[in-house]
Amino acid sequence: MTRCYLLDGRFEEVELGDLGAAAVLLEERRKELHKLDQEDIIELLGLMGREMIRDPALSAIEGGSYISMWLRKENLRGLCRTNYGGEHMLDRFCEVRPGLEMRAQPRGVSCHWLPNNVATMSIFSLLMAILSKNASLLKVSEVSRPVLTAFLKAMASLTAETARGPVPGEVIVRTVAMISFDSSSIKDNEAMSMAADVKIAWGSGEAVRAVVALPQKETCDTLVFGPKYSLAVFDQAYLSRADLPDALRRLAIDAALFDQTACSSPQVVFVEKGERSSRWFAEALAKGFEALPVRLRSAPLPEPLSLRVINARGAYLLDESRDVVMPKDLGWTVLLDRSPGLPEPVQGRCVFVREADDLGEVAERITRKVQTVAICIDDPRKRQDFTDKASYRGVDRFVQPGEMNDFTLPWDGLMPLGRMVRWVTIRRK
Amino acid sequence: MAEQELERLLAMPPYSLPAYEKEGLLMDLVRKGAEKALVNPHIRSMYSKLGVVPGEMASPASVPFVPVSMFKSFDLATCGREEITRVLRSSGTTSQVPSAVPLNKTTASNQTKALRSILGAYLGSKRRTMIVIDHPGINSPTRELTARGAGVRGLSIFARDTIYLLKEVDGRLVLDEDAIRTVQALPPEQGTYVFGFTYIIWSVFCAQMEEAGLRLSLPGTVVFHGGGWKKLKDQRVDRECFGKRLSEVIGCASQEVRDFYGMAEQTGLIFVDCERGHKHVPVFGEVIIRDLRTLEECPAGKRGLIEVISVLGDSYYCQAVLTEDVGTLLGTDDCPCGRRGRYFRVEGRAERAEMRGCGDTFRER
Numbered sequence: 001m002t003r004c005y006l007l008d009g010r011f012e013e014v015e016l017g018d019l020g021a022a023a024v025l026l027e028e029r030r031k032e033l034h035k036l037d038q039e040d041i042i043e044l045l046g047l048m049g050r051e052m053i054r055d056p057a058l059s060a061i062e063g064g065s066y067i068s069m070w071l072r073k074e075n076l077r078g079l080c081r082t083n084y085g086g087e088h089m090l091d092r093f094c095e096v097r098p099g100l101e102m103r104a105q106p107r108g109v110s111c112h113w114l115p116n117n118v119a120t121m122s123i124f125s126l127l128m129a130i131l132s133k134n135a136s137l138l139k140v141s142e143v144s145r146p147v148l149t150a151f152l153k154a155m156a157s158l159t160a161e162t163a164r165g166p167v168p169g170e171v172i173v174r175t176v177a178m179i180s181f182d183s184s185s186i187k188d189n190e191a192m193s194m195a196a197d198v199k200i201a202w203g204s205g206e207a208v209r210a211v212v213a214l215p216q217k218e219t220c221d222t223l224v225f226g227p228k229y230s231l232a233v234f235d236q237a238y239l240s241r242a243d244l245p246d247a248l249r250r251l252a253i254d255a256a257l258f259d260q261t262a263c264s265s266p267q268v269v270f271v272e273k274g275e276r277s278s279r280w281f282a283e284a285l286a287k288g289f290e291a292l293p294v295r296l297r298s299a300p301l302p303e304p305l306s307l308r309v310i311n312a313r314g315a316y317l318l319d320e321s322r323d324v325v326m327p328k329d330l331g332w333t334v335l336l337d338r339s340p341g342l343p344e345p346v347q348g349r350c351v352f353v354r355e356a357d358d359l360g361e362v363a364e365r366i367t368r369k370v371q372t373v374a375i376c377i378d379d380p381r382k383r384q385d386f387t388d389k390a391s392y393r394g395v396d397r398f399v400q401p402g403e404m405n406d407f408t409l410p411w412d413g414l415m416p417l418g419r420m421v422r423w424v425t426i427r428r429k
Numbered sequence: 430m431a432e433q434e435l436e437r438l439l440a441m442p443p444y445s446l447p448a449y450e451k452e453g454l455l456m457d458l459v460r461k462g463a464e465k466a467l468v469n470p471h472i473r474s475m476y477s478k479l480g481v482v483p484g485e486m487a488s489p490a491s492v493p494f495v496p497v498s499m500f501k502s503f504d505l506a507t508c509g510r511e512e513i514t515r516v517l518r519s520s521g522t523t524s525q526v527p528s529a530v531p532l533n534k535t536t537a538s539n540q541t542k543a544l545r546s547i548l549g550a551y552l553g554s555k556r557r558t559m560i561v562i563d564h565p566g567i568n569s570p571t572r573e574l575t576a577r578g579a580g581v582r583g584l585s586i587f588a589r590d591t592i593y594l595l596k597e598v599d600g601r602l603v604l605d606e607d608a609i610r611t612v613q614a615l616p617p618e619q620g621t622y623v624f625g626f627t628y629i630i631w632s633v634f635c636a637q638m639e640e641a642g643l644r645l646s647l648p649g650t651v652v653f654h655g656g657g658w659k660k661l662k663d664q665r666v667d668r669e670c671f672g673k674r675l676s677e678v679i680g681c682a683s684q685e686v687r688d689f690y691g692m693a694e695q696t697g698l699i700f701v702d703c704e705r706g707h708k709h710v711p712v713f714g715e716v717i718i719r720d721l722r723t724l725e726e727c728p729a730g731k732r733g734l735i736e737v738i739s740v741l742g743d744s745y746y747c748q749a750v751l752t753e754d755v756g757t758l759l760g761t762d763d764c765p766c767g768r769r770g771r772y773f774r775v776e777g778r779a780e781r782a783e784m785r786g787c788g789d790t791f792r793e794r
Contacts, residue, residue: 300721302780304779307753311498314495314498314751315499317474317479318471318475318503319474324478329725
């Protein structure tokens with residue numbers, strides 16, 4: 001049974017008998033969105049960003065202030081430029097070289113299987129659809145529904161005044177439907193998949209594999225944001241920097257956000273072997289954790305995560321060859337060992353620290369599952385060597401500590417906006 | 430010296446000491462046991478990393494705990510390999526990997542004495558006929574015991590003779606009707622007690638007895654059942670409902686249907702329901718409820734992880750085992766049933782779940 005929470009601008013919980021009919025309605029409503037210039041949409045989203053700070057209900061959303069920053073007009077313009085390769089590609093045909101014009105046309109109805117863990121990502125998934133002028137059918141969870149509802153209700157109440165006239169938020173909200181159904185229902189999943197012109201699948205390996213395997217239109221494209229793993233690397237030169245404590249405080253924030261369950265959360269830190277030991281580093285990182293705001297440092301963990309952390313601590317306390325730095329409570333945990341390779345994540349503000357004889361060896365162990373690396377290598381030659389090798393093997397992003405969870409495009413090695421449109425050409429003599 | 434102190438505790442009525450008297454006696458033994466446990470390199474590693482000196486541990490909450498799952502992956506023996514007479518395996522329900530608990534003669538003897546002390550508080554000193562709601566195969570004389578087999582052996586201390594009410598047919602548990610008839614024919618003055626696993630009693634014994642229209646009449650019996658409520662909670666069966674159904678089937682007073690909480694890693698130390706349905710801690714152990722966020726000891730009324738402190742183990746680290754069960758301390762020394770010491774409630778397994786989200790794994794699948 002499919003429940004619907006938003007359709008045609010109405011926030012009402014109803015049973016939805018026919019998903020196909022909803023898709024037809026979205027297809028109709030997206031015509032209005034298509035009439036808007038990209039800049040109109042950016043103006044409206046910029047206004048929404050400011051509203052997120054002003055409205056207490058929205059600023060209370062986890063990551064709300066970050067979303068607000070992300071919605072700054074300059075950021076949105078930059079993202080569109082990077083993804084579309086030009087300013088107005090989504091609005092009209094533009095000459096890309098003599099004799100060739102190109103434009104982007106939205107694919108149509110985008111269907112989103114949203115992540116269960118990080119509600120913020122659900123908003124970003126929706127924003128990508130809006131920035132590519134697609135309608136959206138969102139399969140929401142108990143985690144994402146309240147956040148998306150608050151966000152979209154606020155958007156429906158806004159009107160941006162632009163040089164081309166007023167742009168009501170309702171135009172966008174009418175192109176969005178929120179639904180839910182039992183994830184194991186093959187019938188409902190297939191119906192949603194068949195309604196899609198582009199599918200966006202977020203979540204665990206099992207979740208995204210299931211979405212990929214669903215039947216779909218021959219013209220439908222699928223964007224997969226599946227399970228990923230992230231880490232940080234430090235060379236000895238970086239450990240001598242005066243701003244190291246600040247970098248470690250920022251890295252601790254990266255680990256503390258989203259209970260470390262996001263694909264961009266650092267799970268392990270590799271420290272180049274040298275004068276400063278991994279134990280020294282772990283104690284410095286501990287200070288970074290202790291400097292976190294209380295709401296991050298001491299946020300209660302979900303019960304399963306608490307058990308995992310308790311068991312990981314137990315194993316590292318009992319094993320003579322391993323070590324642990326931790327407070328008495330479950331605020332954070334740093335696990336030290338000398339094993340090669342990448343450890344299975346524990347999550348719950350629990351970071352592994354591993355010493356590496358050579359950071360090049362760490363790069364050799366990178367796979368396509370590694371998404372983000374906080375790169376703290378001061379030696380330019382070593383840095384270039386690492387980024388070349390690690391990106392060849394799979395890393396999608398190199399960032400500074402504190403930026404790991406920033407939602408930047410490309411993401412997971414994809415230019416999502418570019419994939420959510422069709423590229424159309426006109427060749428002239 | 431420590432042996433004499435333990436003998437003293439084991440000899441006294443198990444619920445006779447008020448908390449202020451008990452803690453001193455117990456902590457003396459815990460400190461000595463922990464000191465001895467440092468012979469194990471893993472335990473030594475843990476104490477060293479935590480900077481804890483056994484002789485300076487002031488209270489049960491200050492004793493370093495081992496999470497119960499560590500028995501699956503670490504050898505926590507604190508005696509020579511040659512001393513180990515038996516390795517007790519847990520059921521391994523959580524991860525399929527069973528715990529391994531090494532027992533020597535001293536540990537086994539302490540556990541037996543502890544069980545005698547606890548059960549004696551409910552059964553008196555006279556031996557009785559033990560009626561087991563299970564099949565005899567679970568107690569086959571193999572070297573490695575399962576938790577079900579260990580339960581039967583442990584509770585058989587008061588058994589004059591034993592009758593198993595179930596049998597195994599093609600891997601299925603069914604009523605042994607000959608055994609049922611034997612029990613039905615027992616003279617009324619025959620003292621009995623009953624033991625079984627909660628889920629088997631409910632889903633096999635009660636169901637098949639009712640289906641066959643059979644009843645027992647054991648008005649003076651005491652029923653001990655353990656093994657947890659998870660499967661029954663899923664079926665919305667509570668303690669009251671369980672007691673009513675079972676007491677009707679076997680013809681006993683429903684307040685004599687007593688659930689107990691225990692685990693393979695702390696055999697000998699079981700926590701039996703009193704008439705109020707509260708689980709009581711005997712003098713040779715302690716229970717701490719730890720807050721899931723701070724890991725500090727919770728006050729009465731606050732839910733947390735159950736930790737079991739014991740002084741019975743001579744062959745492995747039993748001094749503090751943190752379980753994956755949640756419970757609530759209900760009070761100390763003031764249960765209306767009159768028993769002294771702490772009493773608590775078990776609320777079941779802590780929530781466990783597969784990792785979710787996009788950051789879930791490194792393994793290639």
